[in-house]
Amino acid sequence: MGATAVPEFTVTPRPAGQPATLIVACDGLWDVLTNDEAAAITRRTDCTDAAEELVFAAVERESGDNITAVVATLPAV
Amino acid sequence: MGDSSRELFMTVSSIQRSVSVGSTASQVSTTTTTSGDVDADADVDADADAAIADAAVDALASSLERTTLSPSHRRSGQADTAAATAASGVARAESPKLAVAEMSRGLHTHFELSPNPVVSDAAQAVPSLHPTFTVKAVQGMNSYMEDRFTVRPELPGFPHGHALFAVFDGHGGEVAAQYAATTLVGFLVTAFHELRGADTAGASSGGGTADEAGAGAGAGAAAGTGGGAGSVALKGDALVRAALEAAVGEVEKGLWGLLTKTTTNEDGYACGCVAAWLCPGCLCSWDGVTHALQLACSLWSLTPCVLWARVVARSTSLTVLDSCGCTMTAVVTTPTSIITANLGDTRAVLCGPTGPATPLSTDHTLQNPAEAARVAALGALTKEGRLLARSKYVGAVCVSRWWWWWCVDVLVWAGVHVTNWLRLRRRDAMAPTRTLGDFGFKPHACDAGTDIVVRFGCAPRGCYACGSWWCVR
Numbered sequence: 099m100g101a102t103a104v105p106e107f108t109v110t111p112r113p114a115g116q117p118a119t120l121i122v123a124c125d126g127l128w129d130v131l132t133n134d135e136a137a138a139i140t141r142r143t144d145c146t147d148a149a150e151e152l153v154f155a156a157v158e159r160e161s162g163d164n165i166t167a168v169v170a171t172l173p174a175v
Numbered sequence: 176m177g178d179s180s181r182e183l184f185m186t187v188s189s190i191q192r193s194v195s196v197g198s199t200a201s202q203v204s205t206t207t208t209t210s211g212d213v214d215a216d217a218d219v220d221a222d223a224d225a226a227i228a229d230a231a232v233d234a235l236a237s238s239l240e241r242t243t244l245s246p247s248h249r250r251s252g253q254a255d256t257a258a259a260t261a262a263s264g265v266a267r268a269e270s271p272k273l274a275v276a277e278m279s280r281g282l283h284t285h286f287e288l289s290p291n292p293v294v295s296d297a298a299q300a301v302p303s304l305h306p307t308f309t310v311k312a313v314q315g316m317n318s319y320m321e322d323r324f325t326v327r328p329e330l331p332g333f334p335h336g337h338a339l340f341a342v343f344d345g346h347g348g349e350v351a352a353q354y355a356a357t358t359l360v361g362f363l364v365t366a367f368h369e370l371r372g373a374d375t376a377g378a379s380s381g382g383g384t385a386d387e388a389g390a391g392a393g394a395g396a397a398a399g400t401g402g403g404a405g406s407v408a409l410k411g412d413a414l415v416r417a418a419l420e421a422a423v424g425e426v427e428k429g430l431w432g433l434l435t436k437t438t439t440n441e442d443g444y445a446c447g448c449v450a451a452w453l454c455p456g457c458l459c460s461w462d463g464v465t466h467a468l469q470l471a472c473s474l475w476s477l478t479p480c481v482l483w484a485r486v487v488a489r490s491t492s493l494t495v496l497d498s499c500g501c502t503m504t505a506v507v508t509t510p511t512s513i514i515t516a517n518l519g520d521t522r523a524v525l526c527g528p529t530g531p532a533t534p535l536s537t538d539h540t541l542q543n544p545a546e547a548a549r550v551a552a553l554g555a556l557t558k559e560g561r562l563l564a565r566s567k568y569v570g571a572v573c574v575s576r577w578w579w580w581w582c583v584d585v586l587v588w589a590g591v592h593v594t595n596w597l598r599l600r601r602r603d604a605m606a607p608t609r610t611l612g613d614f615g616f617k618p619h620a621c622d623a624g625t626d627i628v629v630r631f632g633c634a635p636r637g638c639y640a641c642g643s644w645w646c647v648r
Contacts, residue, residue, distance in 0.1 A: 100555025100562050101616035102609050103427040105420065105503070105516035108535055109412055110525065112512055118527050120306070120513070122504050124322050124344040125520040125538075125606075126315060133534055137526035149311035157315065165315050166322040168340050170308035175510055 112175050119148070120170040126163030127156045145171045304336030304510055305329065321345035323356035323501070330507075332364045337415070339363065341505040342521050346605060351612035352501035354433055355426050359505065362422035362429075370409060370418050412512050419507055419516050423611070430500075430612045498605065500612030504536055519607030539609040546608045561604035562616055 112118060119140045127136070131152070139155055140148045148169040156165045305328050314320040327339040341359060345352030409417050502519025515523050517536035526532040541547045541560050556563045605613065 100550040100553045100557075100608060101605075101613050103423065103518060103611050103617070104609065105423050105505075105518050106537065106539070106609070107416055107420070108515045108517075109416065110513045110515070110533065110535055112508070112510075113527050116527055118525055120340060120506060120508070120535075121524045121526070121532075122324075122340050122342045122506055123522065123524075124342050124502070125522075126322070126344075128520070128522050128538075133522075133524045133526075133532040136524060137532035140526060141528070145307055146309055149309040153311040153313055157313065160316075162316045164313070164317050164320055164322040164344070166310075166312040166324055166342050166344070168308060168310050168324055168326060168342055170306040170326075170338070170340055170508070172306045172508055172513075173304060175304070 112172065115174055117174045118172045119145075120172055121152070121167065122170075123152065123167040124164065126161045126165035127152060127167055129163065130156050130159035130161045140169055145169070306338050306508060308340065319349065321349045321352055321501075323349070323352040325356045325359055325505075327360055330360070330364060330367075332368050333415075334510075336508075336510040338508045339505065340508070340523075341503060343501045343503050343611075344519065344521050345499075345501040347499035347613070350433070351430055351499050354430055355501055355503060355611050358429060359422055359426055359503075362425040363418055363507075366421035366425070367415065367418035370414055370421070412509060412514060415507050415509055416514050416516075419505060419514060423503070423505070423516060423518070427611055431614065498613060498616070500605075500610040500614075500616075502539075502607050502610055506535065518609040518611060538607075540606050541608060543608075550608050558604055561606050562608055563604050 119137070121136055121140060123136070131139075135155075136152055139151050143151045148171075149167045152167040152169065153165050156167075308326055308328065310324055310326060312320070312322055312324060321344065323343040323345065325339060325341040325343075329335075330337045330339055339360060341356070343352040343356050502521045503516070504518070504521040504523050505516045506523050507514045513525060513535060515535040517523070518539065520538045520540050521536075522538060523535040524532045525535055537543060537545075539546050541550065541557055541562065550557070550562065605616065610616070
């Protein structure tokens with residue numbers, strides 16, 4: 099009882115004139131990293147290493163779950 | 176700990192390849208001379224999607240059987256599921272077999288996709304809207320890898336600049352996450368195509384041809400948008416959002432069919448009836464229940480025993496499938512906006528070059544006050560911050576002069592409480608409050624909060640004797 103499969107939608111405008119980084123990750127990562135910590139990690143690493151660095155950071159903080167991170171760099175529009 | 180942990184999780188294999196679908200599509204779409212190839216590519220992509228989805232369902236069926244038969248076989252099933260995930264993740268895996276062989280080696284499943292966009296003259300003519308992306312997934316300390324992901328830098332059938340990023344965190348087995356990861360793209364593309372077709376049909380008819388408008392509205396309703404496909408044509412972000420919503424609904428429907436193993440045709444009814452006796456997994460479907468009850472009524476004097484057996488069967492083995500599900504965070508980026516659909520505690524975050532990160536989704540757990548209030552309003556029960564799968568005895572109305580119907584009610588009442596007790600003992604609880612699958616946690620199959628209503632009656636002697644309402648979840 100109580101669970102549902104109705105998703106919650108958000109529509110966010112893309113920031114104009116600058117690239118943005120999108121992080122989609124599971125709770126194995128978010129249990130041990132805050133949003134801003136994850137953002138700082140992606141900023142200081144190259145795009146091609148960002149997902150790996152995020153997952154390593156979560157591993158170093160001894161996350162006990164599966165860890166999946168998708169990091170996408172959206173080009174400026 | 177840095178170096179040692181890196182070594183522990185060091186890449187089993189690093190699969191680096193160009194993201195072929197995105198790159199070719201962008202090159203071709205910028206040149207007019209090869210416009211025919213664009214369509215061909217799109218068709219091939221759609222076929223490939225369908226093939227991937229079909230193969231995934233087949234693999235799932237076998238993987239499901241392995242899972243239910245013997246937990247020790249789940250490890251071997253991981254190669255299959257990793258294969259389907261890789262295909263889903265990379266969109267066009269060039270050598271999936273090699274990738275699988277590499278990935279299935281070692282304890283820690285780990286794969287990585289590095290984009291290497293092909294830059295050509297044609298691509299340079301128009302600034303590319305393709306995102307570059309990396310994915311990393313590790314099994315970590317868990318016994319099983321139940322995470323899945325889907326990334327499409329270019330969605331077939333969508334206008335240029337649309338991409339999908341989705342992460343699924345499975346629980347109770349990887350079946351639900353695997354199914355969702357492999358089928359979401361196909362459902363999304365189909366729903367987008369249908370909704371756009373419905374909208375253009377509705378807009379072009381303009382009241383001139385009622386048939387066409389009706390067909391458009393019908394197609395929209397069939398896509399499960401719940402409105403929107405009518406006089407007002409969906410465009411842009413609203414269209415993508417409606418397609419995503421419909422796709423999630425289709426995934427949920429597909430999971431219902433997959434996890435309950437029932438179909439809705441006449442043969443399916445017969446299967447449901449027999450299988451309800453043999454396979455407790457079928458008991459959670461409305462068809463299976465009604466037909467099992469008809470059979471039970473035909474046995475008449477055995478009815479109380481049969482119902483008691485059903486209740487006990489539910490409490491013991493049904494939760495294997497009832498507690499299988501996954502969370503989902505699906506992000507579709509369009510040239511102007513970012514559309515996020517969230518279920519559960521996976522999360523999407525957007526961060527610019529400076530400033531704080533912007534969460535694109537809120538976690539659906541009981542720690543979220545809005546979700547806690549929503550769940551509490553539905554009368555759900557929780558334990559230690561997690562949602563409980565619980566049966567509920569709603570009540571009984573007995574107008575029978577036959578004493579055994581009273582016994583039936585007492586047995587059902589007791590059975591429901593035995594079920595709950597067993598579930599509490601096994602801690603059938605989950606943290607996310609919105610998921611795909613997990614049908615043991617969801618009200619469904621009827622309205623008003625009672626999901627399965629069983630009404631005893633239709634006595635063979637022609638006397639409607641008793642009504643008993645029984646909510647098993």
